[in-house]
Amino acid sequence: MCGIVGYVGARPVQGLLLAALERLEYRGYDSAGIATLFADRLDSVRAVGNLQALRSAVARAANGNGAGAGSNGSATAVAVAEPSTGIGHTRWATHGRVCERNAHPHMDEAGRIHIVVNGIVENYLTLKRELTARGCAFASETDAEVIAHVIARHYDGDLPAAVQAAYGELVGHFAFVAMATGEPGVLVGARRECPLVVGRGDGEQFLASAVPAFLEHTRQVQFIENGELVVLRPDGAEFRSAATGEVVEREIVEVDWDAETAEKGGYETFMLKEIHEQPQAIAETIADRTARGVGVDLGDLGAIDDAFLRDVRRIVVVACGTSYHAGLIGRYAIERWARVPVEMDIASEYRYRDPVVGPYDLVVGISQSGETADTLAAMRLARESGATVLAITNVMGSQVTRDADGVLFTRAGLEIGVAATKTFVAQVAAMYLLALRLAELRGTLPAARLRELIAELKRVPGSVAALLERGDDDVQAIARRHYKAEFFLYLGRHIGLPVALEGALKLKEISYIATDAYAAGEMKHGPIALLDDDTPVVCVATDSPVLEKLISNIQEVRVRGAHVIAVATAGNDELQEHADEIVAVPATDWMLAPLLAVIPLQLLAYRVARLRGLDVDQPRNLAKTVTVE
Structure with missing residues (x-):
């Protein structure tokens, strides 16, 4: 999830853009760039690395030493008179390597249209082929560059009209800002699900992916809705429907956030913000990879080709913590859909047990940071064994990407909270994609069933968004009743077991309450002895072929006096008589239910920890990335 900024007004814009990008550094990035326009003079500077690298590149360009790409792609110096229009970008790479030519801003080949983008263009390959056939030359490996070329195709001196026409051709989840060399003092922003907000000033206007970018200059804000364009000029902002071009009114809101609150998007913590970013994390991870509708496109797996995936005999998943739980969900999906045997191993154990692995095995290492020491060591051992x-x-460019034969990137953006939330659901989504691609290649699912599962997976982000928009009053009520409990037990069966394990881990991590998670059928082999009248037992009870078995386990819990909290599929009334409290999640294919069922468990852990007065973003003794054994 990238950071984007834009400005139109009378002030020197170059320094303003750099300062705005620095206020978006918390979003994370691997490269950055700015493009500034004054009269017919366009200067663009890009750099790999942090904002200091970009500042250095800007300084070199100003001294005539290159590093800036002008409208004709050649090195230029920054204009003597500061331009009045500009756009800037911090990139979190999703398509294309981390390198200067893949950094934003991007432009069409004539250098007339310049854009910065946050999000994914799902149909970029189709558009790129069409544009290339018409003679367009592409300078980067990114999906984002397509937008500049599509706008340029429609541009005849009216940037808002060209953006509106281009918007109708784009499929995906994105927000972008465009400027044209022929129209200084004009910016056009467009939004489809990714964030974009306007800052209103006196004789100047701001546009950004988050309020912190312009908070020191104005607190007057207008929020752009999905399916809308905004045209910015120094004297105002005009909002339009992207479908019809009809002008719409948007209220100006006075925000009273301080800088820290602004960085959190108005949420009280980064963890809560990231919980609410999960629909986008899932959507961007599956986006173009399911755009065909009839299959899964994993063309970015590097040296791992379809022939190997079709013939692979065994898959071994190595991971730690939350990533291990994502791998467990993937195991159920791969074995059920693709009929390939899957073994799970905790990475820290795998590296020491002299595992038997060879040329016909695929070893999948899962690490959100790409730097987890035990996972890296396990992957190296497997590769050395053939x-x-x-x-x-x-994370593009992380160590794990250099140690593997192929990489499947999740697209969750930077996660600041130590307890993983959006990176977990993105990993689960990636494992589903792998399972479906294997099934497609091996012919283990009927074509109709494959299409059905892909369509259902594409609906999941909307279902997660609806679940979050509903609010968590029911979870808060449960948290208030149980936050003083000294022990929680989590139960699940089949695909619900990894969800129970992840829910229990979240509670341990941020509330410091002793918590255990078990396969429900194993409860009577020990954990049942822990139950008494004060024990909250959280059951993942979404619809599945083993739900009746789980209900039997719930009955065993209740006769011991424990308090049952069930996460269930909306519309299933059978659980009402078996659970003390129920949190309903939207219905989906039962194998995809973990992406929904985990949400209430994240929120329960969050609310319990907050009621106990704890810091959920930085829990004690934990680090975001475990780089030592």
Whole structure:
């Protein structure tokens, strides 16, 4: 999830853009760039690394030493008179390597249209082929560059009209800002699900992916809705429907956030913000990979080709913590859909047990940071033994990407909270994609069933968004009743077991309450002795072929006096008589239910920890990335 900024007004814009980008550094990035326009003079500077690298590149360009790409792609110096229009970007890479030519802003080949983008263009390959056939030359490996070329195709001197026409051709989840060399003092922003907000000033206007970018200059804010464009000029902002071009009114809101609150998007903590970013994390991870509708496109797996995936004999998943739980969900999906045997291993154990692995095995290492020491060591051991290694990670350029034969990137953006939330659901989504691709290649699912599952997976982000928009009053009520409990037990069966394990881990991590999670059928082999009248027992009870078995386990819990909290599928009334409290989640295919069922468990852990007065973003003794054994 990238950071984007834009400005139109009378002030020197270059320094203003750099300062705004620095206020978006918390979003994370691997490269950055700005483009500024004054009269017909366009200067663009991009750099790999942090904002200091970009500042250095801007200084070199000003001294005539290159590093800036002008409208014709050549090195230029920054204009003597500061331009009045500009856009800037911090990139969190999703398509294309981390390098200067993939950094934003991007432009069409004539250098007329310049854009910065946050999000994914799902149909970029189709558009790129069409544009290339018409003679367009692309300078980057990114999906974002397509937007500049599509706008340029429609541009005849009216940037808002060209953006509106281009918007109708784009499929995906994105927000972008465009400027044209022929229209200084004009910016056009467009939003489809990714965030974009306007800052209103006196004789100047701001546009950004988050309020912190312009908070020191104005607290007058207008929020852009999905399916809308905004046209900015120094004297105002005009909002339009992207479908019809009709002008719409948007209220100006006075925000009273301080800088820290602004960074959190108005949420009280980064963890809560990131819980609410999960629909976008899932959507961006599956986006273009399911755009065909009839299959899954994993063309970015590097050296791991379809022939190997079709013939692979065994898959071994190595991971730690939350990533291990995502792998467990993937195991159920791969074995059920693709009929490939899957073994799970905790990475810290795998590296020491002299595992038997060879050329016909695929070893999947999952690490959100790409730097987890035990997972890296396990992957290296497997590769040395002749196995093919696939990495699933959230960070381009991380060590895990260099140690693997292929990489499947999640697209969750930077996660600041130590307790993983959006990176977990993105990892689960990636494992589902792998399972579906294997099934497609091996012919283990009927074509109709494959299409059905892909369509259902594409609906999940909307269902997660609806669940979060509903609010968590029911979870808060449960948390208030049980936050003083000294012990929680979590139960699940089949696909619900990894969800129970992840829910229990979240509670341990941020509330410091002793918590255990078990396969429900194993409860009577020990954990049942822990139950008494004060024990909250959280059951993942979404619809599945084993739900009746789980209900039997719930009955065993209740006769011991424990208090049953069930996460259930909306519309299933059978559980009403078996559970003390129920949190309902939207219905979906039962194998995809973990992406929904985990949400109430994250929120329960969050609310319990907050009621106990704890810091959920930085829990004690924990680090975001475990880089030592």
